[in-house]
Amino acid sequence: xxxxxxxxxxxxxxxxxxxxxxxxxxxxxxxxxxxxxxxxxxxxxxxxxxxxxxxxxxxxxxxxxxxxxxxxxxxxxxxxxxxxxxxxxxxxxxxxxxxxxxxxxxxxxxxxxxxxxxxxxxxxxxxxxxxxxxxxxxxxxxxxxxxxxxxxxxxxxxxxxxxxxxxxxxxxxxxxxxxxxxxxxxxxxxxxxxxxxxxxxxxxxxxxxxxxxxxxxxxxxxxxxxxxxxxxxxxxxxxxxxxxxxxxxxxxxxxxxxxxxxxxxxxxxxxxxxxxxxxxxxxxxxxxxxxxxxxxxxxxxxxxxxxxxxxxxxxxxxxxxxxxxxxxxxxxxxxxxxxxxxxxxxxxxxxxxxxxxxxxxxxxxxxxxxxxxxxxxxxxxxxxxxxxxxxxxxxxxxxxxxxxxxxxxxxxxxxxxxxxxxxxxxxxxxxxxxxxxxxxxxxxxxxxxxxxxxxxxxxxxxxxxxxxxxxxxxxxxxxxxxxxxxxxxxxxxxxxxx
RNA sequence: GGUCCUGUGGCCGAGUGGCUAGGCAGAGCUCUGCAAAAGCUCCUACAGCGGUUCGAAUCCGCUCGGGACCUCCA
Numbered sequence: 001x002x003x004x005x006x007x008x009x010x011x012x013x014x015x016x017x018x019x020x021x022x023x024x025x026x027x028x029x030x031x032x033x034x035x036x037x038x039x040x041x042x043x044x045x046x047x048x049x050x051x052x053x054x055x056x057x058x059x060x061x062x063x064x065x066x067x068x069x070x071x072x073x074x075x076x077x078x079x080x081x082x083x084x085x086x087x088x089x090x091x092x093x094x095x096x097x098x099x100x101x102x103x104x105x106x107x108x109x110x111x112x113x114x115x116x117x118x119x120x121x122x123x124x125x126x127x128x129x130x131x132x133x134x135x136x137x138x139x140x141x142x143x144x145x146x147x148x149x150x151x152x153x154x155x156x157x158x159x160x161x162x163x164x165x166x167x168x169x170x171x172x173x174x175x176x177x178x179x180x181x182x183x184x185x186x187x188x189x190x191x192x193x194x195x196x197x198x199x200x201x202x203x204x205x206x207x208x209x210x211x212x213x214x215x216x217x218x219x220x221x222x223x224x225x226x227x228x229x230x231x232x233x234x235x236x237x238x239x240x241x242x243x244x245x246x247x248x249x250x251x252x253x254x255x256x257x258x259x260x261x262x263x264x265x266x267x268x269x270x271x272x273x274x275x276x277x278x279x280x281x282x283x284x285x286x287x288x289x290x291x292x293x294x295x296x297x298x299x300x301x302x303x304x305x306x307x308x309x310x311x312x313x314x315x316x317x318x319x320x321x322x323x324x325x326x327x328x329x330x331x332x333x334x335x336x337x338x339x340x341x342x343x344x345x346x347x348x349x350x351x352x353x354x355x356x357x358x359x360x361x362x363x364x365x366x367x368x369x370x371x372x373x374x375x376x377x378x379x380x381x382x383x384x385x386x387x388x389x390x391x392x393x394x395x396x397x398x399x400x401x402x403x404x405x406x407x408x409x410x411x412x413x414x415x416x417x418x419x420x421x422x423x424x425x426x427x428x429x430x431x432x433x434x435x436x437x438x439x440x441x442x443x444x445x446x447x448x449x450x451x452x453x454x455x456x457x458x459x460x461x462x463x464x465x466x467x468x469x470x471x472x473x474x475x476x477x478x479x480x481x482x483x484x485x486x487x488x489x490x491x492x493x494x495x496x497x498x
Numbered sequence: 499g500g501u502c503c504u505g506u507g508g509c510c511g512a513g514u515g516g517c518u519a520g521g522c523a524g525a526g527c528u529c530u531g532c533a534a535a536a537g538c539u540c541c542u543a544c545a546g547c548g549g550u551u552c553g554a555a556u557c558c559g560c561u562c563g564g565g566a567c568c569u570c571c572a
Binding site for chain 2 (some may be wrong): 029030031033034037038041042043044045046048066073092114127167170171172173176177219221242243244245246247248249250272273274275276277280281282283284285286318320321324325326329331332333334335336338339340342343384387389390392393394395396397400403404406407409410463466468471474476477479484485486487488489496
């Protein structure tokens with residue numbers, strides 16, 4: 001089998017993946033900031049890395065997958081920021097940041113479950129690792145790469161850049177950075193405009209604040225990830241993932257911090273997913289064009305023509321390569337919805353097929369060879385930097401074969417027994433375990449099956465008597481309920497919920 | 499302004515210099531009481547202009563268009 005190759009943002013090329021510790025993989029992915037609700041764009045990294053996580057496990061690796069929750073910082077909720085400043089209110093009337101954190105953490109976990117993502121093995125919170133972050137900042141100060149000013153601590157970029165390659169990951173030139181960085185609040189106290197905050201002191205009315213050797217404040221965003229990644233994955237680990245928009249300054253800064261503290265570059269393979277765009281523009285708060293996940297699922301948004309099932313969104317995302325931008329549109333989502341339905345129904349049909357007796361000695365037959373080629377390519381494509389789009393394309397090429405066997409226009413025995421069994425088992429493993437897809441129709445229980453079977457029997461009897469009024473009534477009324485009945489060859493009937 | 503990415507058929511999107519991507523939509527046919535589904539067939543494109551090459555969507559240059567990052571951002 002071919003070996004896994006991943007595109008490393010750091011070297012800007014595909015590299016053979018070799019983990020640091022044989023049989024084990026350490027992977028860190030930047031998680032959500034839980035001061036607000038996740039939108040469609042946020043779904044992409046978590047689904048992308050979920051598939052990577054699943055695939056690494058499929059390859060036999062034991063994976064420690066760490067994804068943080070950023071719950072520290074300057075927290076505000078829409079419409080409530082003004083209250084933040086009023087300190088004389090009763091405790092219960094005041095904005096309690098942990099309430100926000102809890103609310104949006106819960107919502108995030110719910111959405112991730114809807115997407116059928118597997119929870120990370122460790123999901124550390126920033127607030128739970130203040131001690132580690134302070135420790136790391138102290139190390140940086142002792143090493144001479146950070147300095148304190150008025151209770152805040154900054155990273156000394158110029159000093160770091162003098163002996164290290166700052167900017168390599170994001171293709172930045174340090175001299176330009178020192179020139180072009182914009183004016184920001186608190187700039188004057190920094191040595192250089194490009195220096196980033198490790199610890200920010202805050203005024204007493206701020207709610208999110210912790211005691212530190214430099215006074216009361218809160219940790220900088222970049223140090224959070226460095227501290228937690230180091231704690232759980234060690235000074236050097238295999239994969240660090242996140243959106244491309246985090247390349248600079250977040251990941252670049254992480255490299256700088258960790259390199260000083262741990263005396264080595266922290267990450268071997270940097271993997272970055274591209275953005276989801278809407279009308280050609282990145283979806284994000286800067287453009288005020290987000291569609292929240294709850295809105296995607298409910299269809300309750302001016303830009304949405306209908307609701308979309310989370311698994312449809314997952315499929316939509318996997319139909320493109322993770323390093324390409326993906327443009328949102330109702331049309332594209334609906335195409336995914338229909339495509340997924342077709343694929344999933346074929347997959348279910350495949351499970352019901354059985355090979356009776358011996359498959360023909362078909363090893364040389366054209367169809368057998370084709371199916372085996374398409375199946376073999378699953379591994380090849382996935383090993384080539386996780387080309388889920390190509391895996392899905394191959395699955396779609398197999399769909400007509402399955403449907404023809406189901407309709408008996410092609411006998412199951414057109415395949416060898418070996419190939420048929422491989423088809424069944426491999427399709428299941430890949431579509432469910434690796435791509436993490438599942439049925440979009442949930443109302444699938446025993447009682448409903450029984451009722452449907454009854455209706456189908458009655459309808460079949462009516463049809464036998466050419467009582468089309470009754471047979472049509474059953475079909476039409478079910479259609480109104482969103483259940484489609486389909487007559488199939490040989491008098492069989494099947495049904496599906498829209 | 500700097501750095502980088504990108505422009506594929508009606509839409510979404512794969513694409514390693516030569517070999518059908520795939521999905522959705524559309525057209526025809528088959529099956530069928532009708533419908534739906536399914537199967538088969540068709541629709542065969544690479545922004546423009548140059549260049550390299552026996553051969554380019556794929557490499558190079560220029561032009562035009564779109565975008566990302568440089569500030570919180572998945």
